[in-house]
Amino acid sequence: MDLAFSPEENAFRHEIRAWIRNNLPAGWGEPGFEEPKTFEDRLVFSRAWEKKLADAGWAGISWPKDYGGRGTTLMEQIIFHEEMAAARAPQIFINFVGINLAGPTIMAHGSEEQKKRYLPKILDMSEVWCQGFSEPNAGSDLANVQTKAVLDGDHFIVNGQKIWTSFAHVADWCLLLCRTDSTVAKHKGLSYLLVDMHSEGIDPRPLKQITGDAEFDEVFFTDVRVPRTQLLGEINMGWTYANTTLANERGPAFLAHQIRFRNSLNDLFDSAKRTMRDGVPVAEHPAFRDRLARAYAEVEIMRYIGYRLVTSILRNGRPGVEGSIAKLYWSEMVRRFQETSIAIAGLGGMLDDEDGFDGGKWNRGFSMSFAQTIAAGSSEIQKNIISERVLGMPRGEVWAPKPKEKV
Amino acid sequence: MDFDFSADQYGLRDEARRFLEKQCPVSHVREFLDDKAGWSRDLWKQMAELGWMALPFPEEYGGLGQSFLDLVLLLGELGRALAPVPFLSSVAMAGQVILAHGSDEQRARFIPGIASGDRIAALAVSEQPQGFGGTSIDMHATQDGDSWRLNGEKKYVLDAPAADLFVVAVCTGEQNRWFVVEEGARVTPQITYDPTRSAGSVVFEDAAAEPLEAPFLFPGLQFATAAVCAEMIGASEKILDMTVEYSKQREQFGRPIGSFQAIKHKCAEMATELEASRAAAYYACWAVASGAEDAALSTHIAKSYCSDQLAHLAGEGVQGHGGIAFTWEHDMHLYLKRIKTMQVFLGDGPYHRERIARIVGL
Numbered sequence: 001m002d003l004a005f006s007p008e009e010n011a012f013r014h015e016i017r018a019w020i021r022n023n024l025p026a027g028w029g030e031p032g033f034e035e036p037k038t039f040e041d042r043l044v045f046s047r048a049w050e051k052k053l054a055d056a057g058w059a060g061i062s063w064p065k066d067y068g069g070r071g072t073t074l075m076e077q078i079i080f081h082e083e084m085a086a087a088r089a090p091q092i093f094i095n096f097v098g099i100n101l102a103g104p105t106i107m108a109h110g111s112e113e114q115k116k117r118y119l120p121k122i123l124d125m126s127e128v129w130c131q132g133f134s135e136p137n138a139g140s141d142l143a144n145v146q147t148k149a150v151l152d153g154d155h156f157i158v159n160g161q162k163i164w165t166s167f168a169h170v171a172d173w174c175l176l177l178c179r180t181d182s183t184v185a186k187h188k189g190l191s192y193l194l195v196d197m198h199s200e201g202i203d204p205r206p207l208k209q210i211t212g213d214a215e216f217d218e219v220f221f222t223d224v225r226v227p228r229t230q231l232l233g234e235i236n237m238g239w240t241y242a243n244t245t246l247a248n249e250r251g252p253a254f255l256a257h258q259i260r261f262r263n264s265l266n267d268l269f270d271s272a273k274r275t276m277r278d279g280v281p282v283a284e285h286p287a288f289r290d291r292l293a294r295a296y297a298e299v300e301i302m303r304y305i306g307y308r309l310v311t312s313i314l315r316n317g318r319p320g321v322e323g324s325i326a327k328l329y330w331s332e333m334v335r336r337f338q339e340t341s342i343a344i345a346g347l348g349g350m351l352d353d354e355d356g357f358d359g360g361k362w363n364r365g366f367s368m369s370f371a372q373t374i375a376a377g378s379s380e381i382q383k384n385i386i387s388e389r390v391l392g393m394p395r396g397e398v399w400a401p402k403p404k405e406k407v
Numbered sequence: 408m409d410f411d412f413s414a415d416q417y418g419l420r421d422e423a424r425r426f427l428e429k430q431c432p433v434s435h436v437r438e439f440l441d442d443k444a445g446w447s448r449d450l451w452k453q454m455a456e457l458g459w460m461a462l463p464f465p466e467e468y469g470g471l472g473q474s475f476l477d478l479v480l481l482l483g484e485l486g487r488a489l490a491p492v493p494f495l496s497s498v499a500m501a502g503q504v505i506l507a508h509g510s511d512e513q514r515a516r517f518i519p520g521i522a523s524g525d526r527i528a529a530l531a532v533s534e535q536p537q538g539f540g541g542t543s544i545d546m547h548a549t550q551d552g553d554s555w556r557l558n559g560e561k562k563y564v565l566d567a568p569a570a571d572l573f574v575v576a577v578c579t580g581e582q583n584r585w586f587v588v589e590e591g592a593r594v595t596p597q598i599t600y601d602p603t604r605s606a607g608s609v610v611f612e613d614a615a616a617e618p619l620e621a622p623f624l625f626p627g628l629q630f631a632t633a634a635v636c637a638e639m640i641g642a643s644e645k646i647l648d649m650t651v652e653y654s655k656q657r658e659q660f661g662r663p664i665g666s667f668q669a670i671k672h673k674c675a676e677m678a679t680e681l682e683a684s685r686a687a688a689y690y691a692c693w694a695v696a697s698g699a700e701d702a703a704l705s706t707h708i709a710k711s712y713c714s715d716q717l718a719h720l721a722g723e724g725v726q727g728h729g730g731i732a733f734t735w736e737h738d739m740h741l742y743l744k745r746i747k748t749m750q751v752f753l754g755d756g757p758y759h760r761e762r763i764a765r766i767v768g769l
Contacts, residue, residue, distance in 0.1 A: 001409060001410060001411065001412060001413070001476060002409050003409075003410055003693060003699075005408065269767070269768070269769060272769070273769070283764075283769045289760075289761070289769060290757055290760050290761075292769055293760035293761065293763040293764040293767075293769065294760055296763055296767055297687075297707075297708040297711055297712055297760065300687075300704075300705070300708050301683050301686055301687045301708065304410070304687055304690040305682070305683060305686045307408065307410035307686075308410055308411065308682075308686050310408055310410070311408065311409055311410045311411045312411075314409070322682060325678060325679050325682045328679050329683050380668075380672070382675070383668075383671065383672040383676065384668070384671065384672075384675075386674075386675035386678055386679065387665075387672065387675045387678075388671070390675075391647075391651045391671075391674055391675070391678060392651070392655075393651060393665040393671050394655065394662075394663055394665055394666040395666070396666050396667065396668060396671070
């Protein structure tokens with residue numbers, strides 16, 4: 001057991017730290033600096049920032065050198081994300097799907113031609129990707145995807161609807177999970193298509209979410225013609241491939257999330273020290289003090305859990321089943337943390353935005369916290385996975401209506 | 408970055424589990440339930456032959472030269488087996504305090520007996536039901552020429568009936584520090600909620616006492632606190648194992664209750680509480696053993712979290728078993744009582760969270 005970083009890792013840390021310091025957008029994070037608020041403003045801002053990262057070679061840090069990436073070790077990726085988080089640098093936004101989901105999936109399952117065609121344009125930010133997974137009737141039950149792709153000569157004809165698709169209305173390409181065989185078990189008839197979002201028949205409609213922002217879209221596909229050559233890997237292997245995509249949604253960024261929560265917690269502590277209740281700062285009020293200290297403990301424990309995950313990957317080459325436990329832990333932790341933060345706001349939480357407490361950021365955080373326990377496998381799905389795959393408990397019976405009893 | 412135990416450390420854990428399953432089945436533990444001063448001298452003797460008590464101490468003091476980290480999984484196994492022996496008290500708490508605070512000469516005098524298992528040491532800290540740490544210590548030491556005398560009463564002293572010497576937290580007026588008392592302590596065994604363990608009150612009347620060289624209660628108290636967490640992990644793993652196992656066997660409504668999401672999700676939550684507790688306890692053990700700058704903070708984090716979450720886990724373990732766990736014959740209540748008493752021992756959740764609040768500047 002040794003939690004120290006090696007000299008090489010520390011040198012890498014200093015390199016990235018210096019780069020961030022010299023390249024953060026002017027005024028970023030300083031008092032009075034107006035962070036872009038609307039989706040459109042964030043888009044403009046993030047295109048500029050992420051292009052800067054890409055030009056300096058920090059975009060595909062986890063990608064192999066053969067594909068134009070930096071080919072860093074797991075520890076270097078962790079350090080990169082940690083430093084970005086510690087500097088409160090803007091989070092990867094517009095290129096997130098391309099770098100973390102579409103790119104790695106194409107690398108793993110695409111043809112040489114597809115790799116050559118798509119990967120460089122993700123890296124240099126010339127093409128934006130979205131991911132067409134969830135549907136109105138395929139949320140937790142993702143294998144129930146109904147969007148159909150029917151082969152007609154050398155084209156697939158795609159019809160259906162996707163939801164919770166980030167960046168769809170600004171994306172150039174979509175990694176689309178669709179049904180290519182309806183006659184087999186539901187997870188055996190799915191395929192991946194690489195779909196040009198500028199094709200005729202695609203209608204992305206921004207979906208206004210709980211915070212009032214529109215980060216996601218609903219996307220309607222009507223008789224969209226997709227060349228057969230746009231099939232990724234083999235037909236009807238989509239479910240297997242999708243699981244590798246989903247595995248990429250977590251990973252080395254876990255410890256960076258922890259640092260961003262800690263930053264947020266420090267901000268909350270500051271608010272709690274200057275907000276009075278019964279004549280004393282909320283931070284000294286026993287009921288709140290206990291909750292704040294508990295939040296601190298829970299955020300620190302997330303770091304320890306992250307170290308255990310990393311160790312498991314380093315020792316065994318992959319994260320163990322404890323990935324689900326980690327996801328359940330931190331997403332539920334975020335919900336509690338945001339409950340505490342909005343409680344500190346007190347009546348201030350009745351108001352929002354510039355009229356709100358701390359500019360309404362705890363209200364936004366509270367609303368957003370539900371995303372953690374719902375997205376990327378809801379807490380209930382995680383509990384099924386933990387009980388069945390970690391603890392070896394029996395799978396439940398499939399619910400079916402009972403036949404009516406004869407009178 | 409390597410935050411896990413070594414193959415050797417896991418090897419010792421496996422060896423300990425096999426040994427304790429054979430030599431310390433629950434039937435053996437149950438022999439001591441009605442005896443409030445009782446503990447297993449037979450088991451202790453066998454453990455001494457295996458060298459367990461010598462493990463974390465330097466060779467020059469009769470030890471095997473391993474570290475505190477090598478104790479962590481072993482403590483878990485003793486917790487899992489509810490072993491009725493004063494190992495936690497003597498080796499992992501009092502012994503570590505002497506190692507951390509004693510002068511070379513004091514270590515050479517006190518540790519060899521502890522490392523061989525011939526002498527048993529107990530840690531005496533608390534004096535009142537809500538008195539967990541340094542601020543609640545009233546017991547004073549008075550200096551009489553070169554020697555010191557202790558007067559007063561320590562309560563809730565784990566393994567007091569088994570102890571030959573006491574390591575006592577004392578206020579000397581300006582500071583807290585540890586004193587060793589070898590003679591003159593009057594022990595009254597008391598009835599414990601966890602019947603697998605003995606505890607008692609210890610009265611000192613002009614008892615000759617010797618201050619350990621290094622002042623203050625830290626870092627000694629951190630070793631003791633981390634050790635308690637490590638032991639709780641083992642007992643809690645057993646609770647989850649038992650609950651999952653029972654849910655697969657027990658059938659109601661024509662199917663194993665473990666196929667119901669009400670039970671599955673309960674067990675998944677227990678597994679999550681356990682994994683987070685494990686991460687916190689092991690991190691604290693590492694931080695204390697390696698003198699990391701967050702050693703104090705991490706022990707408060709570990710103990711606050713283990714105290715509350717593992718107590719919750721233990722309650723869910725009883726609930727998951729239903730009526731069978733409400734009987735004396737079933738072993739669940741022994742585990743529940745073990746965790747409930749360790750929840751408050753050396754500080755409950757609120758106590759440690761207050762310490763966290765102070766350290767992080769709230």
